[in-house]
Amino acid sequence: MTEPRRLMAVHAHPDDESSKGAATMARYVAGGDEVLVVSCTGGERGDVLNPRLKGDPDVMRDLPAFRREEMRRAQEILGVRHVWLGFVDSGLPEGDPLPPLPPGCFALEPIDIATEALVRVVRESRPHVITTYDENGGYPHPDHVMCHVVSLAAFRAAGDPAAFPHAGEPWQPLKLYYNQTLSGRRIRALHEGMLLRGHKSPFAEWMERWAKRTDRETTTHVRCVDHFETRNQALLAHATQIDPDGAFFGIPLDIEREVWPTEDFEAALSYVPIRDGEDDLFAGIEDGAQGDEMAARARSGELALAYDDVKEAS
Numbered sequence: 153m154t155e156p157r158r159l160m161a162v163h164a165h166p167d168d169e170s171s172k173g174a175a176t177m178a179r180y181v182a183g184g185d186e187v188l189v190v191s192c193t194g195g196e197r198g199d200v201l202n203p204r205l206k207g208d209p210d211v212m213r214d215l216p217a218f219r220r221e222e223m224r225r226a227q228e229i230l231g232v233r234h235v236w237l238g239f240v241d242s243g244l245p246e247g248d249p250l251p252p253l254p255p256g257c258f259a260l261e262p263i264d265i266a267t268e269a270l271v272r273v274v275r276e277s278r279p280h281v282i283t284t285y286d287e288n289g290g291y292p293h294p295d296h297v298m299c300h301v302v303s304l305a306a307f308r309a310a311g312d313p314a315a316f317p318h319a320g321e322p323w324q325p326l327k328l329y330y331n332q333t334l335s336g337r338r339i340r341a342l343h344e345g346m347l348l349r350g351h352k353s354p355f356a357e358w359m360e361r362w363a364k365r366t367d368r369e370t371t372t373h374v375r376c377v378d379h380f381e382t383r384n385q386a387l388l389a390h391a392t393q394i395d396p397d398g399a400f401f402g403i404p405l406d407i408e409r410e411v412w413p414t415e416d417f418e419a420a421l422s423y424v425p426i427r428d429g430e431d432d433l434f435a436g437i438e439d440g441a442q443g444d445e446m447a448a449r450a451r452s453g454e455l456a457l458a459y460d461d462v463k464e465a466s
Contacts, residue, residue, distance in 0.1 A: 155440030157185045159433065160279035160325075161232075162270065162303045164258075164295035165195040165241060166223035167390035171400070172290070172331040173283055174230060174386050176415045176433070178379035181231040185434070188233045188277050190270065192299050193258050195219045197243035200392045211392055218392060225389040229382060235277075237269050242294045259294035263305060266298070268316045270306040275320030280443035281433050282307055286330040286368065286418065287463045304328070304462065307421060311451040324451040326424055326443065329372065329417040329433060336365045338412050342403050345411035354402025372430040373414040380405050422459040423450045 159180055163169045169177070169189045177187045196216045200206050211218050220236075227234040242257035253259055258266070274282075284303035289296025309315035311324025339355050339362065346353040353359075384401065387394050394400065417433065419426045423446065424436035437443040449455035 154438070155444075157281070157434050157437055157440050157443055158277065158279045159185060159187045160190060160274065160277060160282045161187065162190045162192065162282060162284040162299060164192050164285070164289075164293065164299045165198065166191050166219050166226070167195065167387070167393040168296075169232075170226050170230070170383065170386040170390060172333050173415055173417070174383040175376035175379040176374045176417075177232055178230050178382040178386075179374065179376040180433075182379070186233070187230075188235065188273075188279065189227065189230075190235050190237055190273055191223065192237045192266075192270075192302070193239045193241040193295055194236060195241050195393075197241040197254075197257075198393065202392055202395050204396075205392055215392065219390075222390045222392065226386040229386045229389055233277075235273055237266075237273070239266065239269075242298075244293055253294060257294075259298045261298070263301060266302045267305040267309060268319050270302055271310050271316050272319045274306055274310040274325060275323045278323045278444075278447070279325050280437050280440070280447065281327040281329065282325050283329045283331055283417065283433070286332070286420075290331060290334065300330075304420075311447075322451055324423075324447050326422065326437065326446055326450060327419070327433065328421040329419055330368075332368055332370050332416045332418050335370070335416060336362050336367045338416070341411050342408060345407050346403065349407060351404075351407075354399035358399070368418055370416040371419040371426055372417040372433060372435075374417065374431060374433060375414050377409040377413040380408060418461075419459055420462050421457060423455050423457055424459075426459045 161169055181187050194216050205211050239258035240256055242253050242259040245251050285296050285300045287300055307325055307328045311322050313322045339358055343353040343355040343359055
C-alpha cells in the first residue's frame with residue numbers, strides 16, 4: 153500500500169473552497185489522498201446572497217455562526233479536513249471613493265502575523281502541494297489578495313528553520329498552484345455548449361461583461377467529472393452565499409461534463425518540473441513517502457526550485 157499524498161487548499165472565506173477546485177479535492181479524497189482546507193477568515197462581513205434566505209431570522213440572528221455551520225456541512229460533503237486560521241473578514245469595500253477597510257480585518261493584518269499563523273498549519277499538516285489564489289486574488293477582493301500574499305510567504309518560509317522558529321518543525325511544500333477555475337475560456341465554452349444544444353445560456357450577460365477579459369495561462373487540467381455533483385452539493389451547503397437558481401447551477405451536469413471536464417490550475421512555484429499537458433496536481437509525486445523524501449531534500453537545499461512563475465501582488 154502507498155502512503156497518501158497531502159494537499160492543502162488555502163481560501164479567504166467559507167464557500168470559496170466549494171467554488172474553486174472542489175471537484176479536484178473530492179477526486180483526491182476518493183483516491184485516498186489527504187486534503188486540508190484552510191479558511192483564513194470566517195466570512196463575518198459577507199452578505200446573504202441567496203434571495204430565499206434574505207431576512208430569515210435564523211440566519212440574521214448570528215450570520216457568522218450560521219456560516220460556520222455551512223462550512224461544516226460542506227467539509228463533510230467533500231470529505232476534507234478543515235482549519236479556521238482565525239482572522240476577521242475584511243468585507244468588500246464599495247463606493248467612489250472606496251471606504252477604508254475596517255480596523256482589525258485580515259487584509260490589514262501585519263504580513264508576518266498572518267504568515268506565521270499559516271506556517272504553523274503548514275508545518276503541522278505537512279502538505280506536498282498547496283493551492284491558493286493568484287496575485288489578483290482571482291478577483292480583487294482584499295481578503296483574496298491577502299490570501300495570495302500570505303500563502304506565497306508561508307510556502308517560502310515553512311521550510312526555513314530561521315523563519316518563525318517557534319511555529320513548529322520546518323517543512324517545505326513541493327508545489328504551489330493558483331486556482332483558475334473561473335476562466336473566460338471555460339465560461340465561454342459552457343455558454344456556447346448550451347446554445348449549440350438549443351438551450352438558453354445562463355452566461356449570456358457574463359459574455360457581454362467579459363468581452364475584453366484576458367485569460368491567464370493555465371498549466372494543469374485535472375479531470376474530475378465524476379465529482380461535479382459532489383462539488384455542487386458542497387456549494388449548496390453554503391446556502392446563504394449561493395443562489396440555487398443562479399448561473400452556477402444553470403448548466404446541466406451532462407453538458408458540463410462533455411464541454412469542460414476539468415478544473416484548471418496555474419503552477420506558480422514547484423520543486424518538481426512542470427510538464428506540458430500536466431493533468432495532476434501531484435504529478436511527479438508518486439506517493440506520500442516519495443513526497444516526504446523530496447520535501448526533506450528541498451528543505452535541505454539539495455532539491456532546488458524547478459519552476460518559478462510568481463508575479464507579485466500590487
